[in-house]
Amino acid sequence: MEKLSQHIEALIFAADSPITFSDIGDCLEESFETAFPQEDVQAAIDEVSGRYAKEESAIELVKIGGGYQFMTKGAYHGLIATWLKQTTKKRLSKAAIETLSIIAYKQPVTKSEAEAIRGVSCDYSMQKLLEKELVSIVGRGDGPGRPLLYGTSPKFMDYFGLKDMKDLPQPKDFRDPDNEIGERAPIEEDAEMSTSASDRSSAVQKKPADVRIMEAISEALTSMEMGAAVNGIGTDEEE
Numbered sequence: 010m011e012k013l014s015q016h017i018e019a020l021i022f023a024a025d026s027p028i029t030f031s032d033i034g035d036c037l038e039e040s041f042e043t044a045f046p047q048e049d050v051q052a053a054i055d056e057v058s059g060r061y062a063k064e065e066s067a068i069e070l071v072k073i074g075g076g077y078q079f080m081t082k083g084a085y086h087g088l089i090a091t092w093l094k095q096t097t098k099k100r101l102s103k104a105a106i107e108t109l110s111i112i113a114y115k116q117p118v119t120k121s122e123a124e125a126i127r128g129v130s131c132d133y134s135m136q137k138l139l140e141k142e143l144v145s146i147v148g149r150g151d152g153p154g155r156p157l158l159y160g161t162s163p164k165f166m167d168y169f170g171l172k173d174m175k176d177l178p179q180p181k182d183f184r185d186p187d188n189e190i191g192e193r194a195p196i197e198e199d200a201e202m203s204t205s206a207s208d209r210s211s212a213v214q215k216k217p218a219d220v221r222i223m224e225a226i227s228e229a230l231t232s233m234e235m236g237a238a239v240n241g242i243g244t245d246e247e248e
Contacts, residue, residue, distance in 0.1 A: 020036060037050070105137055108123055110222075113161050120157070126217075
């Protein structure tokens with residue numbers, strides 16, 4: 010068959026894992042509705058391997074894991090390692106940072122408790138944080154259904170370049186009513202209506218303490234994440 014080696018080359022390139030000799034043959038047979046002699050398939054594979062074995066190519070065809078796969082040559086592994094390091098240190102999303110901040114100051118905490126503070130679902134953020142090993146399951150609660158309890162992991166400290174959890178804003182700093190954050194609701198001036206000082210005071214919209222603490226720690230984690238990335242600390246992401 011004309012261009013058999015090119016078809017095999019495309020097939021190996023498209024495979025996300027080593028593709029076996031038999032899988033190559035089966036795919037060719039189904040695609041072209043004809044059986045290919047094993048020697049022809051092997052000769053085509055050898056031809057592809059020969060092309061990439063040349064010095065001008067940075068890629069080679071390797072037989073690995075019972076199949077064939079394209080890989081970069083050893084001389085370029087350092088460059089690829091640098092690229093992987095850069096691309097796997099993507100910053101965490103705002104949602105993930107907020108969820109992580111809640112876990113950091115309320116641990117051990119259940120997912121439902123975190124969602125009550127954020128006001129939205131934490132399913133995706135919790136999943137990503139577990140995948141990145143920044144949080145871990147530390148037990149089960151005593152409530153209905155024995156919900157899972159989450160806490161920060163040792164990798165959490167490394168990721169943010171923390172020496173101690175005390176480096177984060179402490180919840181006690183935000184529990185004093187004098188530290189409440191809010192904005193005064195606008196009051197229109199009206200000749201026929203007067204507003205007392207107490208009325209004006211009650212118009213101040215204050216955020217719940219847990220939300221204020223979450224925002225403060227989220228801001229601290231964001232700053233620490235940026236600093237850790239610059240200094241080459243930490244190992245991971247987000248979208």
